[in-house]
Amino acid sequence: MATASTGRKARPLSPHLQIWRWGPAMAISILHRITGNGLAIVGLTTLLCWLGAIVGGPESYAKFAAAAVTIPGRVIFVGLSWAFFNHFASGLRHFVLDIGAGFELKENALWSILSILTGILFTAAFWAAILLR
């Protein structure tokens, strides 16, 4: 084999995303990673900016509030809220999987889809609660 003679660096790789047929479990797994890392990088940066703006006083808080209602600001906040609720829902799904439950094919697919829908539903409910009061 050609891979064997080139040494450690050319070890065979397992098939990646494009090989597999898409299913709910695969989608929620990838969404969990994307939303988790998105929250870690963008979410925590935003959290620290918000705290820093409050410590800075009314003027810096006004700047933060003004940036939050611009179009990019709205995209970031709606995106972060969805990422949070999606990661929360699929995180709870992980707790169930961790105890060894929910691995039967149909049940697994059902809870994968429900996790995704729960994330979207809670995001909508969150903004409805803020905007409709």
Added chain:
Amino acid sequence: MGNGTSIGRVRGLGSAHSGAHHWLVQRFTAVGNVILTTWFVVSLLLLPNYSYITVHDWITKPVPATALGLMIVCVFWHARLGVQVMLEDYIHEAGSKFAVIAILNLLTFAGVAFGLLCVIRLALGA
């Protein structure tokens, strides 16, 4: 699968017997996050508005300040573990992996330090 060679274990390349610990702490911090971020989101929804005075008065109270401080530690800890897994999956070269995880550790400590400093300053009357 065996436990790796002796030198592999020393370098942390084989079974270093630290995987289960990482996995468990990811879960412990996740449980903390469920409680603390739920408190955070519900609290935000219960605020009458998001003016400086309202938000400032809320954060400076002892219980919200304590919970926010705990949330910062727990969330950053959980995020650091999660980002580490992502980096380990996508960065294949050992030297680069070491470098990005070193940077990740520094950024995590910096983020937690800044967050806690902000909360403590607000709680003690900035």
